[in-house]
Amino acid sequence: MAFVRTGLIGLLLFVLMAGTGAISAQPSASDAPGVREVPIVGPIGPATSAFVHDELAAAAQANTDLIILRLDTPGGLDGAMRDIVKAILASSVPVAAYVAPGGARAASAGTYILYASHIAAMAPATNLGAATPVSIGGDSKPTSPAPSDSPDNEAEGREAPADDATAKRRKAVNDAVAYIRSLAEQRGRNADWAEKAVREGVSLSARAALDANVIDLIAANTTELLAALDGRRVDTAAGPQQLNVAGAAIEQREPGWQTELLSVITNPTVAYLLFMIGIYGLILEGLNPGTAVPGVVGAISLLCALFAFQVLPVNYAGLALIALGAGLMIAEMFAPSFGILGLGGVAAFVFGSIMLMDTDVPGFEIPFGLIGGLAVASALLLFGIVYLFLRSRREKIQTGHAGLIGSRCVSLTDFEHEGRVLLHGESWLAQSPTPVARDDQLIVTDAEGLKVFVRPAGPADTTIHTGNASARRPKPRS
Structure with missing residues (x-):
């Protein structure tokens, strides 16, 4: 048992050293080209906002000339969208x-992000709009029309208070209108249409958006887009x-496997x-x-769901999952569950590490090999504990009444029904x-209280369990 424990501890230390070496062996980032194209495809959630935020920060550090956010x-x-807008404005x-x-x-x-960007462009046969905020749980009642300023309507409003759901929806719509109008005014775009996109859910085609001063230009591809932007001041x-940027090299940036995995979790259905x-x-x-x-x-599913709904920020969700994983693995040692708690702990630890350590800051990358190595080492340690636990269950019980069953003893006197025997050096x-x-x-x-039940030893009873020296070898009867 001691050998197995020593081996497991040595394996864990080896994995830690190998992972540390992997960190130091990370290659340095190459010089970025003049233009980076970053895709925003599918539903926008916390993983997408974190990806865009990291790309904008990396582009600023690399002195990139232009970032293209390709929207589809x-x-x-709302929280993820506002995080992206804040990153663009800053x-x-x-x-x-x-x-x-x-x-x-x-x-x-996507309409808010388009309005917040320094340049808004669309390809032919595309559209934008329908920017009315909708709650995740749906709206119980439609928005009531805005009340007029007439005294009759004011009196009627005092007599019939507005429904809570309608009032909340009106607040959300008004907040969204003010937000998108502020973005439109910041970039000099059509604020009236932006308000209609929020209040009425209207949409525009690319050509109509250009005519309505919602976007700056139409380009069939990125090469045409760069040619049209060359020389423009922003x-x-x-x-x-x-x-x-005319003719500049374009670096295609794609989400990493962490972002793809977290995007699956943040999909509304999932x-x-x-x-x-x-x-x-x-x-x-x-x-x-x-x-x-x-x-x-x-517990693991609920923490992932809270992250997906942005109730918990990504760093808090990752830290909570890591803490849960450590707690479950410790609980496995004190309350063996045949690996259920331990395996759940390893899974929580891996998911938490992916959330918490998803960073592209040079010098602070944590490779997946280290996370995977720690997970494998933890799983091996867990299986070692389970193996020792199962092996201990197969061993004979040495204490209590159960430990006496099967032991060999020697009679001290002749008796027909009850008498004294020497068992483990004691008279019973x-x-x-x-x-x-x-x-x-x-x-x-069998044993009951201070009395044991015995039978004569047979040829099959070869193992000696008593400490009495005279009983270690059967004596022939005269």
Whole structure:
């Protein structure tokens, strides 16, 4: 057992050293080209906002001339959209939002991002708009028309208070209108149409958007877009800049596997299913304490769902999952569950590490090899503990009444029903179904209180379990 433990600890230290070496061996980033194209495809969630934020920060550090946000999105979460807008407004690198390719759209949250960008462009056969905010749970009642200023309507309003759901929706719509109008005024675009896109959910084609001063230009592809932008001056957070991007090399940036994985979790359908699994898992664990599986799966699913709904920021969700994983692995040592708690802990640790350590800051990258190595080492340590636990269950019990069963003892006197025997160096009251002679070898079949039940030892009873020296070798009867 000590050898197995030493081996497991050595393996864990080896993985840690190998992972540390992997960190130091990370290659340095190459010089970035003049233009970076960053895709925003599909629903916008926390993973997308983190990806765009990191790309804008990396572009600023690399002195990139232009960032192209290629949009094809049906919308997304309000919090994630606002995080992207804040990153664009604070960017020292010019940002061009480009709805492409043909057939793409920038609906709902995509419209806000388009309005916030320094340059707004669309490819032919694309559209934008339908920016009315919608709650995740749906709206119970439609928005009521705005009240007029007549005294009759004011009196009627005092007599019939507005429904709470309608009032909340009106507040959300008014907040969204003010937000998109502020973006339109910041970039000098059509604020009246932006308000209609929020209040009435209207949309525009690329040509109509250009005619209505919603976008700056139409380009069939990125080469044509760069040619049209060359020489244009834009105002960024670092001051006015002139674009010199005609014929510039374009670096295609794609989301990493972490972003892709987190995007799957933040998909509305998956997030809702995770939320329900989490709730029902905790309920089932509460109704059947000790089952472990529903509780472990429910806790992990609920934390992932809270991250997907942006109730928990990505760093808090990752930290909570890592803490949950460590707690479950520790619980496995004190309350063995045949690996259920431990495996759940390893899974929570891996997901939490992916969320918490998703960074592209040079010098601070944490390779997946280290996370995977720690997970494998933890799993091996877990399996080692389970193996030792199962092996201990197969060993004979050495204490208590159960430890006496099967032990060999020696009769101290002749007796027919009850008498004294020498067991483990002590005199015990024994009961036998057959007559017993002095120095007979006996086997304990049961124990009750301070009395043991015995039977004569047979040829198959070869193992000696007593500490009495005289009983270690059967004596022939005279």
